[in-house]
Amino acid sequence: MPSSRSQSGGAVTWISIGVLVPICILSVLPIWILIISSVASTESLASFGFQIFPSEFSWEAYRKIFAQPDFILRSYSVSIAVTVAGTLAGVAASALFAYVISRQNFGGSNFLSFFLFFTLLFNGGTLSSYLLISNFLHWKNNLLSLIVPLLISPFNVLLLRSYFRTIPLSLIESALIDGASEFRTFRSIVLPLSMPAVLTVGLFTMLMYWNDMTQALLYIDQQYLYPLQYLLYKLTFNQSIIPQSGEQYTGTIASPLALRMGMATIALIPIFFSFLAVQKHFVRGIMLGGIKGD
Amino acid sequence: MKPRKTRNRQTTYQLQLWLMALPCILLVFLFNYVPMGGIILAFKDYSFSDGIFNSAWIGFDNFKFFFQSGVAWTLIYNTVFLNFLFIVSVTFFSILVALFLNEIFKWRIAKLFQSVLFFPHFISWIIVGYFSYSFLNADNGFLNVVLGYWGLAPVNWYASPEYWPLIMTVISIWKGLGYFSIIYLAGMVSINPELYEAARLDGGTKLDEMFRITLPMITPLIYINLFFALGRIFYANFDFFNNVVKNNGLIMSTTDVIDTYVMRSILVTGDFNMAAAVGLFQGVCGFILIVGSNWLVRRMDNENALF
Numbered sequence: 001m002p003s004s005r006s007q008s009g010g011a012v013t014w015i016s017i018g019v020l021v022p023i024c025i026l027s028v029l030p031i032w033i034l035i036i037s038s039v040a041s042t043e044s045l046a047s048f049g050f051q052i053f054p055s056e057f058s059w060e061a062y063r064k065i066f067a068q069p070d071f072i073l074r075s076y077s078v079s080i081a082v083t084v085a086g087t088l089a090g091v092a093a094s095a096l097f098a099y100v101i102s103r104q105n106f107g108g109s110n111f112l113s114f115f116l117f118f119t120l121l122f123n124g125g126t127l128s129s130y131l132l133i134s135n136f137l138h139w140k141n142n143l144l145s146l147i148v149p150l151l152i153s154p155f156n157v158l159l160l161r162s163y164f165r166t167i168p169l170s171l172i173e174s175a176l177i178d179g180a181s182e183f184r185t186f187r188s189i190v191l192p193l194s195m196p197a198v199l200t201v202g203l204f205t206m207l208m209y210w211n212d213m214t215q216a217l218l219y220i221d222q223q224y225l226y227p228l229q230y231l232l233y234k235l236t237f238n239q240s241i242i243p244q245s246g247e248q249y250t251g252t253i254a255s256p257l258a259l260r261m262g263m264a265t266i267a268l269i270p271i272f273f274s275f276l277a278v279q280k281h282f283v284r285g286i287m288l289g290g291i292k293g294d
Numbered sequence: 295m296k297p298r299k300t301r302n303r304q305t306t307y308q309l310q311l312w313l314m315a316l317p318c319i320l321l322v323f324l325f326n327y328v329p330m331g332g333i334i335l336a337f338k339d340y341s342f343s344d345g346i347f348n349s350a351w352i353g354f355d356n357f358k359f360f361f362q363s364g365v366a367w368t369l370i371y372n373t374v375f376l377n378f379l380f381i382v383s384v385t386f387f388s389i390l391v392a393l394f395l396n397e398i399f400k401w402r403i404a405k406l407f408q409s410v411l412f413f414p415h416f417i418s419w420i421i422v423g424y425f426s427y428s429f430l431n432a433d434n435g436f437l438n439v440v441l442g443y444w445g446l447a448p449v450n451w452y453a454s455p456e457y458w459p460l461i462m463t464v465i466s467i468w469k470g471l472g473y474f475s476i477i478y479l480a481g482m483v484s485i486n487p488e489l490y491e492a493a494r495l496d497g498g499t500k501l502d503e504m505f506r507i508t509l510p511m512i513t514p515l516i517y518i519n520l521f522f523a524l525g526r527i528f529y530a531n532f533d534f535f536n537n538v539v540k541n542n543g544l545i546m547s548t549t550d551v552i553d554t555y556v557m558r559s560i561l562v563t564g565d566f567n568m569a570a571a572v573g574l575f576q577g578v579c580g581f582i583l584i585v586g587s588n589w590l591v592r593r594m595d596n597e598n599a600l601f
Contacts, residue, residue, distance in 0.1 A: 007475070011500075012500040013398050015394075016394035016395070016398045017403065020394055020395070020407045024410040026468075027471070030425040031413070032470070034425055034428055037428060046434070048434070049439040050428045050429070050434055072437060097314070098316040103311065106307075106311050107308065108311070112315055115319070120329065123330070124326075124328075124331065124333055125555065125573025126553075126560065126569070127556065127566060127567070127570050128328075128329035128332025128333065128335070129325065129332075130333075131346065132325075132328055141583065144503075149325045152322055180308055186314065211418035211419070213419070213420055217557075236427075257428075257434075261428065264424040268421060271417065271418075272413075275409075275412075275416045283476055286473065286476050286480070287477075
């Protein structure tokens with residue numbers, strides 16, 4: 001290769017790094033400030049505010065939160081239950097449906113595709129769903145209200161359908177000719193060959209359930225049923241959610257600001273580690289799905 | 295004898311397929327189609343005791359009231375204007391970042407940059423609300439601390455509506471940059487390398503490659519993403535607005551959008567008539583725009599059209 005290329009390539013490489021490094025630092029900055037402020041002392045926050053390095057550190061916020069960890073563990077278990085149930089059921093229902101509409105030789109496939117994708121065009125509005133779930137199904141303060149309405153996302157079905165269609169029809173037909181049922185063919189041939197797509201949809205679904213707060217805002221008002229995100233949301237309006245008796249154990253008062261940031265940090269940590277574990281699959285999944293809005 | 299047996303088998307398979315689709319059919323019917331019936335509420339004066347079916351019909355009064363209330367145009371303007379800002383700026387910066395990432399794609403550090411920028415996508419909007427509070431609160435927010443270092447007067451951000459379109463746009467970019475730059479980068483790395491070889495042989499510079507090959511090659515992808523976003527321009531991200539603005543009346547003039555108004559009508563004011571009318575208005579505008587933008591996508595690239 002001509003040397004001029006590597007030279008100009010070198011310059012562009014350094015320019016690219018020079019542009020991207022500050023962008024990445026700015027991107028991390030809010031996360032850093034949140035975490036570091038959770039260990040800032042009350043005095044430090046009061047007199048200097050949020051800083052990149054607090055002038056004085058204190059573990060008081062965490063001591064107070066963990067003095068009575070029941071309420072946060074409770075919310076964690078609600079979130080985990082909702083996420084696990086929603087992801088398993090959602091992926092199963094989506095994959096089954098996607099298999100059916102991926103079969104272009106099946107008479108109902110066009111109708112069913114339209115049936116699902118029409119919901120992207122028009123919806124009855126938040127009020128209608130609210131009345132259906134609270135007044136007709138009576139799912140207020142019922143975890144079903146957090147799980148069932150969100151099970152199907154047309155984009156996930158679309159992604160699965162496109163992937164299933166890359167599997168040669170002859171493979172499916174030969175299984176059917178050998179006497180396998182449609183379900184058996186789906187389970188033992190199509191599904192194992194489509195694990196990347198299924199995994200991607202599973203991850204999208206998990207993230208959606210874990211971070212969802214709107215459903216809880218609409219349907220949950222008993223604190224023992226708060227998912228983690230909704231607990232954090234309520235905390236911004238109402239500090240008394242954190243049990244006050246914690247002070248008897250520690251003797252000192254933690255800064256309310258540090259307490260809130262501490263709660264947010266505790267919620268952020270599992271997301272961070274899951275992110276490290278699954279981000280590679282996510283990136284592949286986004287490339288798989290091609291375009292889709294957020 | 296034989297053809298009949300085959301036909302029976304065919305019927306069995308058809309039946310199996312319908313059964314497999316059934317759970318999803320029921321869910322979509324119950325949670326997407328049944329609520330569509332609720333749009334009749336937009337033409338009724340809803341009262342809790344009479345219920346949906348027995349409440350009195352009042353024609354277009356709900357819409358009249360909404361559009362004469364003075365709130366309507368602010369809500370519509372804020373929704374469309376802010377979404378427009380988000381779409382344009384997120385797209386611009388994602389392409390910029392993707393262009394630079396593409397230049398160093400073979401280096402390990404590109405993966406690190408990508409991960410760092412992608413992480414905000416995983417963070418819930420409620421935690422984004424905590425971030426924005428730690429940056430913006432008037433007494434000890436990070437931005438005012440920084441302004442103090444520079445000897446500038448602190449700003450009461452949560453009482454200054456004029457800054458909020460910018461603030462919301464910055465947060466949008468921060469949250470969406472990683473996700474959308476991955477989409478554009480995926481388009482870039484699949485460009486045929488021979489194009490670059492040819493450019494080099496003709497003596498093209500790196501800048502030529504970026505602006506005359508990479509960018510034109512991903513233009514269809516950019517348009518498709520823009521059209522899809524355009525189709526949803528009447529829908530605001532409720533989680534985003536709810537957690538960052540938190541129903542703060544002082545900044546509502548620039549941040550109140552259709553979706554926050556509807557939720558407030560349901561949960562706070564209990565004004566179901568307005569929620570129904572605004573919801574239907576949003577649904578109809580959304581329908582027209584989504585069909586329109588899908589038509590544009592289909593004209594460009596049939597494969598990516600939804601319908």
